[in-house]
Amino acid sequence: MNLVIDWGNTRIKAGWFEGNTLVETARYVSAEALGDALVKSPPRYVMASSTSRPADELRTLLNAFDGGANWLLLTPDLPIPIRNAYETPRTLGADRLAAAVGAVHLFPAQNCLILDLGTCITADFVSADGTFQGGLISPGLRMRLQAMHTFTARLPLLDNVPGTEAWPLLTARNTREAMLSGAMNGMTLELAGIIEEYTNCYEDLRVILCGGDGPLFINRLKPGIFAVPELVLQGLNRIMLTNLQP
Numbered sequence: 001m002n003l004v005i006d007w008g009n010t011r012i013k014a015g016w017f018e019g020n021t022l023v024e025t026a027r028y029v030s031a032e033a034l035g036d037a038l039v040k041s042p043p044r045y046v047m048a049s050s051t052s053r054p055a056d057e058l059r060t061l062l063n064a065f066d067g068g069a070n071w072l073l074l075t076p077d078l079p080i081p082i083r084n085a086y087e088t089p090r091t092l093g094a095d096r097l098a099a100a101v102g103a104v105h106l107f108p109a110q111n112c113l114i115l116d117l118g119t120c121i122t123a124d125f126v127s128a129d130g131t132f133q134g135g136l137i138s139p140g141l142r143m144r145l146q147a148m149h150t151f152t153a154r155l156p157l158l159d160n161v162p163g164t165e166a167w168p169l170l171t172a173r174n175t176r177e178a179m180l181s182g183a184m185n186g187m188t189l190e191l192a193g194i195i196e197e198y199t200n201c202y203e204d205l206r207v208i209l210c211g212g213d214g215p216l217f218i219n220r221l222k223p224g225i226f227a228v229p230e231l232v233l234q235g236l237n238r239i240m241l242t243n244l245q246p
Contacts, residue, residue, distance in 0.1 A: 003043035004236035005034070006095060007050035009119045015233035016043070022230060022237070031061050047240035049074035049094035072240055074098065081105075081242045083131040095232050096122055100132040102235030103208055106228065111202040114231070115191060117211035119143060123194050128204075138190070141213050144183040155179060164216060188220045195222055 001023060006013040012028040014037070028034040048071065053061075072078070074097070076090045082104050086092045095116065103112040103126050112126040117140060124135030139147065141161060149157040158179060162168065170185055172178035199205055209218055210231040218227050228234070 001041075001043055002045045002047070002237070002240060003038075004233050004240060005046065005048040006098070006232050006236065007048065007053060008095065009052045013233065015230060015237065016041075017237045020237070020241070022233065025230060025233065043070075045070045045072070045240060045244060047072045047074065047236045049098055049236060051093050051095050072243055074236065074239060078239065079243060080239050081130075082126070083129075085131050085133050087134075093122070096124055096135070097132065098232045098235035098239065099208075099210060100124060100126045100235065101238050102228070102231040102233075103206075104130050105234060105238045106231075107206045107208070107226075110206050111204055112206045112208055113195065113198045115194070115207065115209050115211075115214075115225075116231075117141070117187075117209070117213035117217060121187070121191070123191075125198065136194075141183055141187060141216075144187070145179060148179055148183075161216070164219060167220075184216075188217060191217065191221055195225075 001016045001018050004015050004017065012031070012034050014026045014028065014034065015022050016024045026037065028037065074094045076092075080097065080101055082101055084092070084097070099114050099116055103114050108130075109128050111128045114122070114124045114126065114135075116122045116124075120140045120143065121138045122135055125133045127133055145158045145161075148155045156176065156179075158176060161184075162180065168177050168181040168184055170181060172181040195207055198207075207222075207225045208231060209221070209225050209227050210229055214227060214229060218225065
């Protein structure tokens with residue numbers, strides 16, 4: 001099988017594919033844990049991208065596992081199967097680009113709004129002609145909670161975020177709940193507003209939700225949103241297959 005790796009800010013996500021079919025996914029807390037998995041199940045080809053490590057550093061780490069014979073890295077110079085209209089392509093996060101490729105693969109010839117809820121929120125638009133047009137970036141859930149603690153002397157650091165069954169009230173009655181309400185309800189309203197603005201412009205819009213915090217918000221948003229948790233991995237696989245074609 002082929003392997004794709006999304007090396008994010010907090011963890012390493014991996015997916016094993018047979019052609020276009022995602023067979024298995026895994027999460028790793030370190031490069032060593034990933035290396036152990038590769039020794040046990042050597043892949044045929046590997047596609048890797050990172051939002052937290054420079055390409056040269058990533059290449060050095062990966063080469064230590066198997067000599068790098070079948071590795072591909074997602075860099076600004078690697079061909080991709082969509083058009084990129086971003087004005088500064090070398091500053092575009094690899095995860096945003098891979099998610100756009102995944103969206104075009106899953107929803108061809110359709111306008112797509114991709115909401116990726118991770119360390120940051122990204123809301124990116126891909127037009128029906130398969131062009132990445134750009135988007136926005138704002139703080140994610142835990143970044144909002146961390147910022148309130150960091151920049152306000154008496155607000156605590158909240159490590160545990162409640163699940164959907166304990167959603168904070170809009171009118172909170174204690175400081176912890178008020179912080180959670182501001183972060184979680186604020187994010188919900190922000191996402192709903194973004195969706196509304198794009199929907200007003202594009203009637204045939206497909207809204208796709210991914211990222212680690214996606215499951216927390218999916219039922220709080222407008223019906224008809226497509227939850228695709230492994231969208232970035234799907235996009236990386238498409239980029240790999242594109243570059244493996246003779």
